[in-house]
Amino acid sequence: MPPQVETHLELLLEPTLLxxxxxxxxxxxxxxxxxQMDGQLYSPWPEHIPGRDWLAQVSLLEGTHRWDNGEARxxxxxxxxxxxxxxxxxxxxxxxxxxxxxxxxxxVKRESSLRYELQSTLEELISKYEELTVVYDSxxxxxxxxxxxxxxxxxxxxxxxxxxxxxxxxxxxxxxRLVVKAARGARxxxxxxxxxxxxxxxxxxxAREGKPVLVEDLTTDPVFGRGARDQEGARSLASVPLQxxxxxxxxxxxxxxxxxxxxxxxxLKLLMALASLAAISIQNARTYQNAIxxxxxxxxxxxxxxxxxxxxxxxxxxxxxxxxMIMFDIDHFKNFNDVNGHxxxxxxxxxxxxxxxxxxxxxxxRMPDLVxxxxxxxFMILLQGICKTDAYLTxxxxxxxxxNTHYEGGQNQPMGKLTISMGVANFPEDADYAxxxxxxxxxxxxxxxxxxxxxxxxxx
Numbered sequence: 001m002p003p004q005v006e007t008h009l010e011l012l013l014e015p016t017l018l019x020x021x022x023x024x025x026x027x028x029x030x031x032x033x034x035x036q037m038d039g040q041l042y043s044p045w046p047e048h049i050p051g052r053d054w055l056a057q058v059s060l061l062e063g064t065h066r067w068d069n070g071e072a073r074x075x076x077x078x079x080x081x082x083x084x085x086x087x088x089x090x091x092x093x094x095x096x097x098x099x100x101x102x103x104x105x106x107x108v109k110r111e112s113s114l115r116y117e118l119q120s121t122l123e124e125l126i127s128k129y130e131e132l133t134v135v136y137d138s139x140x141x142x143x144x145x146x147x148x149x150x151x152x153x154x155x156x157x158x159x160x161x162x163x164x165x166x167x168x169x170x171x172x173x174x175x176x177r178l179v180v181k182a183a184r185g186a187r188x189x190x191x192x193x194x195x196x197x198x199x200x201x202x203x204x205x206x207a208r209e210g211k212p213v214l215v216e217d218l219t220t221d222p223v224f225g226r227g228a229r230d231q232e233g234a235r236s237l238a239s240v241p242l243q244x245x246x247x248x249x250x251x252x253x254x255x256x257x258x259x260x261x262x263x264x265x266x267x268l269k270l271l272m273a274l275a276s277l278a279a280i281s282i283q284n285a286r287t288y289q290n291a292i293x294x295x296x297x298x299x300x301x302x303x304x305x306x307x308x309x310x311x312x313x314x315x316x317x318x319x320x321x322x323x324x325m326i327m328f329d330i331d332h333f334k335n336f337n338d339v340n341g342h343x344x345x346x347x348x349x350x351x352x353x354x355x356x357x358x359x360x361x362x363x364x365x366r367m368p369d370l371v372x373x374x375x376x377x378x379f380m381i382l383l384q385g386i387c388k389t390d391a392y393l394t395x396x397x398x399x400x401x402x403x404n405t406h407y408e409g410g411q412n413q414p415m416g417k418l419t420i421s422m423g424v425a426n427f428p429e430d431a432d433y434a435x436x437x438x439x440x441x442x443x444x445x446x447x448x449x450x451x452x453x454x455x456x457x458x459x460x
Contacts, residue, residue, distance in 0.1 A: 074086050
């Protein structure tokens with residue numbers, strides 16, 4: 001018998017359910033009782049039936065059992081959950097009434113089945129409530145994150161913790177490929193790698209079909225297990241699509257429960273519930289990211305830069321810290337654009353932006369530098385907690401990288417290569433408010449221009 005039936009026996013059987021039947025037929029020498037599966041009496045003994053010692057003589061077998069002073073007719077009560085109890089009809093030796101064991105059995109079965117359905121519904125509702133509570137708690141933190149990488153990592157962490165796994169990955173659809181945006185466990189080295197959407201792998205299948213996949217045993221699964229049989233320790237896996245209104249944004253994978261147990265349908269439902277909320281968060285993060293970034297270079301745009309500058313300065317005032325600003329532009333960019341055309345000019349802008357991001361990051365646990373396209377060929381970098389001297393060294397590193405990088409069309413520039421000029425200003429050393437800091441960085445940039453270009457100048 002299922003554990004929940006044993007645990008909730010009192011909810012499924014009403015001991016006095018046959019009392020009305022016993023009262024109606026008390027004069028005819030017949031009565032009915034309910035026996036537990038171990039043979040113990042569960043319902044009240046009919047007062048008009050003498051001798052409870054009968055009970056000890058009635059075996060746990062279905063059918064009719066006779067004694068000198070009467071007989072007992074017994075029928076097993078089963079519902080969807082399995083065997084539940086024995087319905088027993090007790091008859092004295094002088095009883096001439098027809099048997100009503102079937103009727104008594106049906107009364108109890110209808111009542112017990114209804115109670116079982118109600119209990120199952122209640123347990124399902126409780127499970128759903130607990131599931132939704134967990135997902136809601138996860139969603140509260142996920143939706144508060146606006147950057148795409150942060151959202152991806154948070155979703156992955158919540159899924160891994162929720163299902164108690166060591167290995168998980170989150171992949172997003174970018175054009176015709178799936179790109180790994182976050183990973184845990186052995187898959188960490190896959191971050192930023194990609195695979196074609198038509199790849200013969202589970203993630204590709206889930207992304208194409210938009211349907212979840214649950215594999216209980218990767219080593220034996222006839223469809224998806226072939227590629228996993230050679231993987232040491234391959235076990236169970238669940239993969240669900242991240243989709244909004246039918247559009248698949250990516251795939252969330254979890255595998256290898258710490259307990260060693262395979263994933264089940266309940267795990268899959270829980271993961272799908274999280275994935276539904278996660279997909280909305282990813283879409284919102286992408287929308288927000290598109291609103292604050294420059295489409296060509298993927299750097300932050302001026303609006304976001306200006307907003308963050310105020311925030312950085314407010315934080316620096318509270319912490320009595322510093323903020324350094326680097327402003328630079330590409331030397332003779334109009335000439336580059338006129339001679340080489342817009343396409344090569346755009347390639348140069350993207351290339352300089354990428355070098356700037358790659359070489360402006362600082363060591364330590366502070367916030368990463370903010371790199372923005374100020375407008376046209378002008379760029380800005382904000383460095384939190386960095387003094388003016390260190391900001392100068394950062395600017396010089398970027399300048400040298402650009403100078404030493406080959407750009408197609410660079411040979412047509414006045415210097416024979418693509419170069420940049422840079423100005424550096426610092427809060428609070430050069431200015432104590434946002435507009436003043438921008439003005440100081442701009443004046444330092446023009447000082448670099450007047451100094452022959454392809455150099456870095458300090459404000460002041």
